[in-house]
Amino acid sequence: MVTRAVMLVGWLCDDEAELMMEEQWKTERQGRKAEEWANLIRVFTCPEDQETRDVLVHLMRQILFELHDFLIQNVGITEAVSLKDIADRCTDTAMNREPEKRLAEVITGVFDEVAPHAVNVASPYFVGHMTAAIPYFMVHLKAIVAALNQNVVKLETSKMLSVLEKQVVAKIHRIIYRNSEDFYLEHVQNTHTSLGSFTEGGTTANLTALWVARNKSLKPAKGFRGVEVDGLAAAYVAHGIERCVILVSRRGHYSLRKCGGLLGIGNGNVIPVDVDHKNRMMPSHLKSLIEACKAEGNTRILAVVAVAGTTETGSIDPLYEISEICRKEGIHLHADAAWGGPTLMSETYGHLLKGIELADSVTIDAHKQFYMPMSCGMIFFKDPTSLDAVAYHANYIIRKGSVDLGIKTISGSREAHCLILDSALKIMGSRGYGLLIDHGIELARRFAREIASRDLFQLVTLPELNILTYRICPNSAQEELKRANPERYNAINAHFNEVNRILQQEQREAGNSFVSRTVLEQETVFPGAPNGKVVVLRSVLMNPLTTMEVLRDILDEQEAIYRAWLNGELTRKGRASSLSSS
């Protein structure tokens, strides 16, 4: 033990350099450093004087009410100031040594330099993505969470917030699975079981579900400690297989491919299941894929992923039929309801998700139709012991037997999102959320009718929920497409693909409104059409301030852009704008 003693003594007393540093530290405290330090301490301390408090409150007032005015100058990503110009302003990478701005100046800077070039996702005219207006109170709730700064990875940095997360998770679990009161009383605060957890977003939620499915399938066997410990290569040997696959709707989110890559099974083994003309997974094709996998003899199906609200078309897979198939085959069924999940709160349309309660796991994004600020997802499991398949422990936290939530999550440190959702549920009630869902679905149906009634437009996918796709394609062209041979068909289609691509960019860059665009398979959305791609405009109707008047404006603008294009009046037609490749 001599080494130790010498080391300690040496380190504590004999280190001249260290002692000098200590002296220097004390001396410097007398001068400038003392002033700097006092300033630092100030920003970490709750101010007692009324004047400082008034300033801080005034700044919050600006954030609440004035930020809005700077943001609403444009909708979507305009070219009023080009992306290149903005990028050119953000090339300084030297870190400032001295403080260069006070909070008030930072806020002014956000108003003047950031907000005008951010995207006004809250505009009723921004109907292109799954990000929209959020209730005003969300800013307060986010501020509360920041002020509390709890970390729900462990009880020691969150206490009640960990308990609250379990309660909120159980509340949402209950609207999905509708188990008995006894079931929820048994599990809501059970430290040995877990009904699910909050995640960073839908991707992490899907990853959690497929991680669990992988581990439950490739479980321990003689001489094999399970895939989580020994890895996939050993798992394949132990289980006598050569390949694992995940079967996913062709309309499934790209995150599912990413999960396949991350989890080591390979995204090439995330196999698309064909969809019907309503963009719903075809159970018949699912069955034949399963049979084909079984026939291979050495392929394991880890999971089937059904979608409740596809990203591109808002379609809902036939959950009941798919669950029946999975049940018979003993395959984990994951339902990606990142978008559609909150439909369960609608008293009118909740039935559209019938069968979701049969899924082994369900993803729901809270920053989508729970209208929470970016970014918050959730994952739920039918079986409260499922998450045991991915449990981790450490010596200083998440110890065995503890209630630390971090034992069974991909993330470590995590924000206490549960407090926001819990509060929002209290303020809105399921009725409030349900009405928002109803508005979106009903508005989408009326919008579809409006599109179909206009000569220049073609409705491409019907809105099962509140998402639809359409394109500029005059009735005359639609008629011609019906009679065209495949070669001619593809030529006409290619023409309108280009037109719609330009149209979407022009509208986006004009900054009055925003719809997105995507690419679907011709043969899927137009029965009988030859193989090929169709560029479509995509509307996501989740903003309660969006009305038919707004949507008619958007269509009017699109018609005007199209006419200008026809007349060769688009000054920027065909030119590559700085955004054109995005």
Add this chain to the structure above:
Amino acid sequence: MVTRAVMLVGWLCDDEAELMMEEQWKTERQGRKAEEWANLIRVFTCPEDQETRDVLVHLMRQILFELHDFLIQNVGITEAVSLKDIADRCTDTAMNREPEKRLAEVITGVFDEVAPHAVNVASPYFVGHMTAAIPYFMVHLKAIVAALNQNVVKLETSKMLSVLEKQVVAKIHRIIYRNSEDFYLEHVQNTHTSLGSFTEGGTTANLTALWVARNKSLKPAKGFRGVEVDGLAAAYVAHGIERCVILVSRRGHYSLRKCGGLLGIGNGNVIPVDVDHKNRMMPSHLKSLIEACKAEGNTRILAVVAVAGTTETGSIDPLYEISEICRKEGIHLHADAAWGGPTLMSETYGHLLKGIELADSVTIDAHKQFYMPMSCGMIFFKDPTSLDAVAYHANYIIRKGSVDLGIKTISGSREAHCLILDSALKIMGSRGYGLLIDHGIELARRFAREIASRDLFQLVTLPELNILTYRICPNSAQEELKRANPERYNAINAHFNEVNRILQQEQREAGNSFVSRTVLEQETVFPGAPNGKVVVLRSVLMNPLTTMEVLRDILDEQEAIYRAWLNGELTRKGRASSLSSS
């Protein structure tokens, strides 16, 4: 095309149920639903009237200044109200149909029912975990980000914020890698390269680094499209290997094992490298492990992970020596500087991280020593093309050639954390952050001296940064341990393990202060000691309001608890508290 036309017509015009729904919808609008809807619209709209605005501002004032008063009632997770009591209050899982609270009531509820049972991580007496006080302005910055609600997964929902993220990432990259001005001008806004990205936290950052390392190592070969596409089993065949391993300091964060499990190589193949008596990875042992792997002939080393600021002891691995070994062997070196990274901003101690610029990737947590609110991590890559190994695309966003940040991140939708860090850097300057680092390190050294000077305590690990471990173990017992045979040594040690476990729980539950505890290997921290475990108290000194006076109070309290225990005065001694297993 007849099917399609019939379907369209049928859906648009002939669906009686749908038309009835439409009528009903209109009628209901006249009555209660109209009122509910008006209320909903109101919460989504910026209020114009002064009265409403004043209420919202008043609520922010409460959040800023009054929340604090409720939070400071206790430090850490006390047993004043037991965890069981709190859990018993959170068992209602039925979702309310009607709105049950207004925002003001929710905030009152947080004050009365949540904050008093949350953990006062901002207290100067809370020195047990890597979560502490954050500057006051962080709440404003978080509110701004929520009010903007940008989603940086894609340009179309973030525009300038995506550009800003690239700039902030480059700023931090620059303090790590210190490349030339030209290098940064070339890459800061380059849409084809990436210097790194923000992540949810350190775990996701580490996962991103090891995902890249895995994919770069198991690259495409003849008949093999790379591990991301074809999976690990195929990769092993194509590369003629049977196992992949990651070599990690024995003090590495548990997330690294989790990454091994997630990525499919198996957490059993995340192999600990021994540490010396300063808890630093031993290059000699790393070399011998590498040799052993090479001798196996069929084992691929995907990465070596060195730690700059270990979670339990704050130690820094010898980065330069390790990087030399990795360079010679062509192995990806990842530096987990989640904790220690910001030390680079200290003008006095930045040199402690010398060699980090040689790592291929670096993790830094922004919610730790950048003092950002939960939760925000960052990952950086030396080579701006590294992230190409994990790129994903979709049809509607993150298209090829776009500037969408989501192409190269694990997450999809993401909060615009960059705005918070950018603003904080402007307000604090690197000088401000550096002073915080200096304070922590210097305070830890003085604290170590204080511990060593007290008869009842034993310093277990010296603070290389601002973390140290110690335990109650009187000088007399320390002397006895020096002379003890292994059996006797372990008996004495077991006694003090129990004492320190009880001590930490008692102090935590008393609610005056909080230190954490962990378990280290006896033989590592006490040279010459027999194999075994030692329970230690762990202090993390990051709060600028923590002073020597505070730390002396904490030690005094620990001495008092120990004496009470010796005298049999601990009423709860030995009983299993509701927190005891955590």
